[in-house]
Amino acid sequence: xxxxxxxxxxxxxxxxxxxxxxxxxxxxTFHTTRQIPQRVPNETPSPEVxxxxxxxxxxxxxxxxxxxxxxxxxxxxxGNVYKRRGGEFIKIWIKAQPTKxxxxxxxxxxxxxxxQLDDLVAFLKWTSEINTENWPPNIQG
Amino acid sequence: xxxxxxxxxxxAKPYFIxxxxxxxxxxxxxxxxxxxxVIGDFLFPAIPFxxxxxxxxxxxxxxxxxxxxGAAYYLVPEETETELHSPLLAHxxxxxxxxxxxxxxxxxxxxxxxTLAEMTGNDLLETMGREFLEQPLPTKLGIVVVxxxxxxxxxxxxxxxxxxxxxxxxxxxxVGLAVLFLFAFYNPSNxxxxxxxxxxxxxxxxxxxxxxxxxAILGFVLLRITGVDREVIExxxxxxxxxxxxxxxxxxxxxxxxxxxxxxxxxxxGIFSALEPLPFFAMTVFCFNMVNRRRRQxxxxxxxxxxxxxxxxxxxxxxxxxxxxxxxxxNYYTHGTQITAAHGHLAFYGAYVMVVLTIISYAMPMLRxxxxxxxRAQVLEMWSFWLMTVSMVFIALxxxxxxxxxxxxxxxxxxxxxxxxxxxxxxLFYWMRWIAGVVFFIGLAVYLYSFFAKDKPETVxxxxxxPAAT
Numbered sequence: 001x002x003x004x005x006x007x008x009x010x011x012x013x014x015x016x017x018x019x020x021x022x023x024x025x026x027x028x029t030f031h032t033t034r035q036i037p038q039r040v041p042n043e044t045p046s047p048e049v050x051x052x053x054x055x056x057x058x059x060x061x062x063x064x065x066x067x068x069x070x071x072x073x074x075x076x077x078x079g080n081v082y083k084r085r086g087g088e089f090i091k092i093w094i095k096a097q098p099t100k101x102x103x104x105x106x107x108x109x110x111x112x113x114x115x116q117l118d119d120l121v122a123f124l125k126w127t128s129e130i131n132t133e134n135w136p137p138n139i140q141g
Numbered sequence: 142x143x144x145x146x147x148x149x150x151x152x153a154k155p156y157f158i159x160x161x162x163x164x165x166x167x168x169x170x171x172x173x174x175x176x177x178x179v180i181g182d183f184l185f186p187a188i189p190f191x192x193x194x195x196x197x198x199x200x201x202x203x204x205x206x207x208x209x210x211g212a213a214y215y216l217v218p219e220e221t222e223t224e225l226h227s228p229l230l231a232h233x234x235x236x237x238x239x240x241x242x243x244x245x246x247x248x249x250x251x252x253x254x255x256t257l258a259e260m261t262g263n264d265l266l267e268t269m270g271r272e273f274l275e276q277p278l279p280t281k282l283g284i285v286v287v288x289x290x291x292x293x294x295x296x297x298x299x300x301x302x303x304x305x306x307x308x309x310x311x312x313x314x315x316v317g318l319a320v321l322f323l324f325a326f327y328n329p330s331n332x333x334x335x336x337x338x339x340x341x342x343x344x345x346x347x348x349x350x351x352x353x354x355x356x357a358i359l360g361f362v363l364l365r366i367t368g369v370d371r372e373v374i375e376x377x378x379x380x381x382x383x384x385x386x387x388x389x390x391x392x393x394x395x396x397x398x399x400x401x402x403x404x405x406x407x408x409x410x411g412i413f414s415a416l417e418p419l420p421f422f423a424m425t426v427f428c429f430n431m432v433n434r435r436r437r438q439x440x441x442x443x444x445x446x447x448x449x450x451x452x453x454x455x456x457x458x459x460x461x462x463x464x465x466x467x468x469x470x471x472n473y474y475t476h477g478t479q480i481t482a483a484h485g486h487l488a489f490y491g492a493y494v495m496v497v498l499t500i501i502s503y504a505m506p507m508l509r510x511x512x513x514x515x516x517r518a519q520v521l522e523m524w525s526f527w528l529m530t531v532s533m534v535f536i537a538l539x540x541x542x543x544x545x546x547x548x549x550x551x552x553x554x555x556x557x558x559x560x561x562x563x564x565x566x567x568x569l570f571y572w573m574r575w576i577a578g579v580v581f582f583i584g585l586a587v588y589l590y591s592f593f594a595k596d597k598p599e600t601v602x603x604x605x606x607x608p609a610a611t
Contacts, residue, residue: 007306007372010379017383021390028391028409029337035403036333043331050330057270057328058258063191068400069477070336071272074178074190076560077477098185105181105561108189110255127332133407135399135473137552140559 039131045123051116052123059110066141068132074105077141082128084139087121094120144507147218149225154508155235156211157501163204163242164494165589168582170197175575179568188250195249195275201489202273203242208497209318209354210234213295213311215504216361221302230294234287241283245276267328271339274325281325288319306375307357307364310382314353321345333401344393347493348459352385352420355455355496362448362503363428367435377427384420392417395467399476407469414467418460421492428452441506441513443522447499450530454491462487462537474552479567480544487537490529498588505592514591521591528584535577543570 037043045053056062061078062071068079081090094117098106112120145151173193176183184193218225225231248257254270261277263269268278276284292315299308324341360378364371394410428449439445462484466475475481502522506514514522550563 005376007376007379010376010383011306014379014383014386018386018390021387025390025393028394028406032337032397032402032406033334036331036337036401039401039403040331040333045330045332053330053332053335054267057267058255058263060191060195060254060270060275062270062272063194063254063275064189066477067332068336070396070400071477072191072194073477073479073482074194100182103181105177105190105564106185108186108253130333130401132399132401133404135476137474138557140551140557 041126041129045126048119048122049126052119052121052126055112055116055120056123064105064107067127068130069135075107077136078124078127079130079132080128080136080139080141082121082125084141087125090121090124091117143510144512147224149228149231150215150218150504151508152225152228152231152235153211153215153504155232156207156214157505157508159235159239160204160207160211160497161501161589163200163207165585166246167197167200167204168578168585170194170200172575172578172582175571175578178571179575192249192254195254196246198273199249199275200246203238205493205497207238208493208501209315209358210238210291212354212358212361212497212500212504213291213315215500215508216358217295217298217308217311218302220305220308220361221299223298223302226294226297226301230290234290234294237283238287241280241287245280248277249275266326268326271328271335273343274339284322285319288315288322292316292319305371306378307360310353310360310378311357314350314355314357317350317353318346321350336400337397337402340393340396344396345390347488348389348392348417349386351493352389353382355451355492356381356385356424358496358500359424359428359448359451362444362499363431365503366439366441366445366448367431368437368439369431369434373434374431377423377431381420381423381427384416384423388413388416388419395469395472398469398472411468415464417467418456418464421456421460425452425456441503441519443514443519443526444499444503446523446526447495447502450526451491451495451499454487454495454530454533456491457534458484458487458489458491458537462541465541474548475544478544478547478551479540479570480548483537483540483544486540487533490533495530515594515596517596518591518594521587521594525584525588525591528587529581532577532580532584536574536581539570539574539577543567543574546570 056067061067064072064075066073066077066079069077085093094107094110094112097109100106170193173184173188174190174197177185177190177193214225214231248261252260254275257277258264258269261279263278266278268281269275274281292312295312295315299312321342324338327338329335356378360374363369364374390413391409392414394406395414397406397410429452432445432449466472466480466484506512513519546567547563550558550566551560
């Protein structure tokens with residue numbers, strides 16, 4: 001790099017640029033958080049949905065599945081599973097695990113109560129109604 | 142005899158040893174995961190996939206943090222020209238962090254995750270069960286305490302000593318790392334908000350402040366190895382980190398395309414993250430430029446190789462493989478496929494694994510009381526460099542192939558197929574990935590062995606005649 005471009009200049013550009021883009025990011029974030037209520041089914045999820053999310057988290061579902069494309073890539077996308085399979089199928093499926101088919105990927109048995117299964121389905125239904133800009137491309141996730 | 146300029150630099154040694162030990166654990170669990178991709182019920186129900194993955198990713202994060210902390214303890218005294226504020230605190234924190242990390246992994250493996258959550262008070266503040274932030278609440282709090290005490294120690298040292306750009310950039314990176322981790326405690330029941338701010342930890346770490354830490358470490362090693370003027374090196378560092386943050390902060394938007402955030406993020410995220418290869422490209426040019434302009438021939442050839450390798454592989458893994466799928470119209474089809482996994486592996490290895498191995502390669506001989514390793518140890522270390530690096534490239538290539546096929550069959554063709562039936566068709570690529578993983582592990586074994594390799598007695602000195610065997 002040329003000698004007329006000094007370290008002090010580089011440092012000043014760093015501080016100036018960083019501060020500018022942090023502020024821009026905060027502004028966009030502010031706007032986004034204002035927009036989110038219009039992009040989800042209801043801004044404050046119902047108690048069932050909230051409980052379902054905790055079940056989702058404390059069973060570490062994200063360790064195998066993706067949710068809106070984020071997570072592990074070992075098991076199917078579940079952001080749209082409510083639309084793909086429906087609530088009843090989801091409950092039956094979870095209750096039937098593990099399949100114990102030799103050599104197949106296995107999902108643990110979580111011993112959920114009926115109420116917990118309802119909560120989980122409520123969470124997955126809520127998630128399936130988020131405005132995701134039409135992602136995933138099709139129902140297979 | 143000691144080769145350390147400052148006595149207190151010695152605290153870095155246990156950090157580097159722990160980093161390498163946990164690295165071995167990470168790779169072993171990676172091999173388990175790779176097998177589970179092809180033999181679905183392998184080790185089930187003893188170690189389900191999600192548990193192995195948690196161990197794999199959490200060990201990665203923890204050992205890189207050990208590496209960063211060791212790097213800081215090693216380079217800050219030299220940069221500030223003063224002893225570390227409190228070597229004792231550094232020792233205490235080492236054990237706190239190691240024990241907390243070990244207990245967490247034992248917790249993952251020993252009890253079901255839901256039980257672990259119950260035992261550790263997750264209902265007080267629900268933070269668990271989000272990718273990479275799976276740690277129980279006490280562990281998360283422990284990370285904060287360790288980070289604060291560590292920053293205090295490093296900050297006090299810098300405060301009383303010389304303030305170089307390298308140490309200031311490192312400090313900014315470390316402060317950013319600690320501050321952004323606080324978002325791990327924010328977990329609203331609104332999934333969109335949860336995801337939005339989750340990225341403030343994950344993205345702003347690896348495509349933000351960690352790049353500062355990486356640049357500082359790389360700058361320090363190149364300064365020492367090449368003897369190039371500090372002014373030149375530090376000017377480069379500022380250019381690199383400017384590019385990193387100018388592109389990387391708004392570049393967070395490439396994670397906001399499909400998670401419920403407004404559509405304009407496809408433009409903001411796309412444009413800025415398309416520029417994210419620039420800081421990594423600058424790093425590549427920087428590494429080669431400095432080595433070409435070197436004023437001395439440093440005898441640690443292995444460290445030079447690691448430094449150059451970091452420059453190349455970070456650009457390839459983080460830059461090129463990131464760019465491949467960062468534009469929204471492409472990401473629409475590749476989001477959450479094996480393409481993402483390919484990028485994740487190559488980027489983490491090329492940028493952060495390699496930069497930590499660079500500083501270990503440079504510092505460890507001196508921490509062990511010698512200027513450089515014996516010739517044979519260096520040759521073995523360079524073998525391990527090539528074995529690990531080439532096999533990681535192949536891991537990424539096989540996963541990329543799998544990912545292209547996956548996107549095609551599941552998302553593009555007229556009659557898209559279900560997830561599992563697509564997975565069944567990718568088995569060949571998963572097997573090849575696993576074999577590449579085994580080669581990686583062999584490379585890692587060679588790496589470990591290189592620490593204990595000595596020159597053969599007959600090759601130590603200039604070609605003397607071997608005594609006849611009688």
